[in-house]
Amino acid sequence: MPKGLLTGTVPPVALQRRWRDLVDRRLPQAARARPEWPVRVDHCFARILLDNACGGPWRESVAPPAWANMPPDRLAFAIDLGEAVLAAKADLGLLNRRSLAWRGKIGRAVPTSTPASLTGQGFVLRRWIRADDAPFAALNADPEVMRHFPSTKNRSESLIEARAIDRRFESDGFGPWAVEVPGEGFVGFVGAMRLIRPMPFAGGETAGANVEIGWRLARSAWGRGLATRAATLALADLFGRCGVPAVVAFTATGNTPSRRVMERLGMAFSEDFLHPALPADHPLQPHVLYRLRAEGAFAEGGQAPTDKAPEDHRS
Numbered sequence: 001m002p003k004g005l006l007t008g009t010v011p012p013v014a015l016q017r018r019w020r021d022l023v024d025r026r027l028p029q030a031a032r033a034r035p036e037w038p039v040r041v042d043h044c045f046a047r048i049l050l051d052n053a054c055g056g057p058w059r060e061s062v063a064p065p066a067w068a069n070m071p072p073d074r075l076a077f078a079i080d081l082g083e084a085v086l087a088a089k090a091d092l093g094l095l096n097r098r099s100l101a102w103r104g105k106i107g108r109a110v111p112t113s114t115p116a117s118l119t120g121q122g123f124v125l126r127r128w129i130r131a132d133d134a135p136f137a138a139l140n141a142d143p144e145v146m147r148h149f150p151s152t153k154n155r156s157e158s159l160i161e162a163r164a165i166d167r168r169f170e171s172d173g174f175g176p177w178a179v180e181v182p183g184e185g186f187v188g189f190v191g192a193m194r195l196i197r198p199m200p201f202a203g204g205e206t207a208g209a210n211v212e213i214g215w216r217l218a219r220s221a222w223g224r225g226l227a228t229r230a231a232t233l234a235l236a237d238l239f240g241r242c243g244v245p246a247v248v249a250f251t252a253t254g255n256t257p258s259r260r261v262m263e264r265l266g267m268a269f270s271e272d273f274l275h276p277a278l279p280a281d282h283p284l285q286p287h288v289l290y291r292l293r294a295e296g297a298f299a300e301g302g303q304a305p306t307d308k309a310p311e312d313h314r315s
C-alpha cells in the first residue's frame with residue numbers, strides 16, 4: 001500500500017456488494033427516469049459519491065479499487081449518500097460540482113470568494129498552510145484532545161483530514177479555519193462545514209442541507225475562551241458574507257467543554273441522537289444537537305453574547 005493512503009479494515013463483503021449494486025445497477029437504472037441528473041454512468045456516480053465521502057479526489061486518500069480498500073465507515077457514508085440521491089434527499093448537481101471543483105475541472109462549486117483570513121482579538125482565522133501539518137498531527141495524536149472521538153489519528157489520517165478541511169473553502173466558500181495565535185502559531189481549527197453525511201436528526205436526512213460549526217484545539221490553547229471567540233468571528237462571516245441562514249453543532253453527550261462553547265454562542269439544545277458513523281452500543285454514539293439561526297444571532301459586528309475573556313482554567 002503506498003504511503004499516505006488510508007489503511008485499516010477491509011469493508012465487509014456485504015458492504016462491498018451493496019456498493020457495487022448501487023453504482024453499477026441501481027443509480028444508472030434510476031438515471032433513465034431522471035433527465036435532470038448531470039451524470040448517468042456507473043463510474044461517474046462512483047466518482048461523485050466517493051469524492052464527497054472523502055472530502056476530495058478519493059484516489060488521494062484510498063488506493064483503488066475503492067470498494068475493496070476504503071475504510072468501512074467511509075464506504076458506508078458513500079452508500080448512504082447514494083441512497084439519499086435515489087430518495088431525492090441529495091442534490092446530485094451540487095455533489096457533482098464539489099467533486100469537479102476539487103479535481104480542478106471547474107472553478108469553485110459556489111459563487112463566492114473566500115478571504116485569506118479574518119482577524120480577531122488575539123488570534124487570526126486563516127486558510128491552512130503546509131506548516132500546519134505537524135502541529136495538527138500532534139494534536140490529533142493527543143488522547144486527551146481526542147477523548148470524545150472514537151480514536152486518535154495517525155500522521156497519514158491527520159494529513160488527509162487537513163487537506164480535506166482546506167478543500168472545503170474551494171467547494172463551499174467556507175470551511176474550518178486554521179486558528180493562529182501570535183507567538184504560539186497554529187493551535188487548531190474552528191469553523192463551519194456543509195454537512196454531507198445524511199444525519200438522523202430533524203432536517204438532517206437531506207445531504208448538504210445543514211451547515212455544522214465545530215472546533216478542535218491543542219490542549220495548550222484550552223480554557224481561554226478561544227473556541228467561543230473564534231467561532232463568533234467564523235459565524236459572523238458565515239451569516240454575513242456566505243448568507244448561511246442557520247447552523248447546527250453536535251458532540252458526544254459527555255463532551256462538556258464543547259457543549260459549553262455551544263451554549264456560550266447562544267445555541268439552543270435541540271435533541272439527542274445516535275451518531276450514524278459509530279457502531280451501536282459504542283459509548284460515544286449518544287450525541288446532542290444544538291442549533292443557531294442567523295436572525296437574532298450576532299450577525300453584525302461579530303460580538304459574542306459574552307465576549308469577555310473567561311477565567312483561565314489552565315493552571
Ligand SMILES: CC(C)(COP(=O)(O)OP(=O)(O)OC[C@H]1O[C@@H](n2cnc3c(N)ncnc32)[C@H](O)[C@@H]1OP(=O)(O)O)[C@@H](O)C(=O)NCCC(=O)NCCS
Nearest residue numbers: 145215216217222223224225226227250251257258260313
Ligand atoms: C471544546 C474545545 C474546543 C473548547 O475550547 P476552549 O477554547 O478551551 O473553550 P473555553 O475556554 O470557552 O472553555 C469551554 C469550557 O471548557 C472548560 N474547560 C476548558 N479547558 C479546560 C480545562 N483544561 N480543564 C477544565 N475545564 C476546561 C471550561 O470550564 C469552559 O466551561 P465554562 O464555560 O463552564 O467555564 C476544546 O476543549 C477542545 O479542543 N477539545 C477537544 C476537541 C473536541 O472535543 N472538540 C469538539 C468536538 S465536537
